[in-house]
Amino acid sequence: MPELNDYRIRVASLEDVRPALEMKLEAWRQAYKNFRDEDFFLFHEQQLEAQVAWWERGLASGAQFIIAENTSGEIIGLAGGTPSIDEDQDAGVDIELGMLYILEDHYGSGLGGHLLDVVLGQRPALLWVLEGNDRAIAFYRKHGFEFDGTSEELTGSWRGLTELRMVRRNG
Incomplete structure (x- = not known):
């Protein structure tokens, strides 16, 4: 298992977008292999160019996300937060963890x-996690998040899955 100091964390640049999204797809394959079949992953790989363009526009307009890279400069994790959307105002927090993905070789290393x-x-925040994603749920509980009873049935390529909202009220 990699040691805590075997990576560095920094704000992503435009040059990081493609490799970060490629890493995210690999992290999805690893984390969601029991939730989706190969067609799901292939579909999202085919969307890569559009996603790269969308993320590049986002960075150009001031958005940012965080990456972790190993000593060879390979991206091994990424995370980002966004202001809570109107539909989540009832949670009483103003920030959502929009994404947190690491490669499974780094599970348990402290990187997440x-x-x-x-x-x-340590701010109060919310996030959405797939129902049945027990590893992620345990991780978020360890960091103070609990279910608040809100769920959402997913659509599109995620159809048939349910997301559950978790909220951390006190940091």
Whole structure:
């Protein structure tokens, strides 16, 4: 297992967008292999160019996300937060953890917690997690998040899955 100091965390640049999205797809394959078949992953790989363009526009307009890279410069994790959307105002927090993905070789290394702290600090926040994603649920509970009873049935390529909202009220 990699040691805590075997990576560095920084704000992503435009040059990081493609490799970060490629890493995210690999992290999805690893984390969601029991939730989706190969067609799901192939579909999202085919969307890569559009996603790269969308993320590049976002960075150009001031958005940012955080990456973790190993000593060889390969991206091994990424995370980002966004202001809570109107539909989540009832949660009583103003920031959402929009994404947190690390490669499974780094599970248990402390990297996920480190990325979470960089993005959120100890602030109250919310996130959405797939129902049945027990590893992620345990991780988020360890960091103070609990279910608040809100769920959402997913559509599109995620159809048939349910997301559950978790909220951390006190950091």
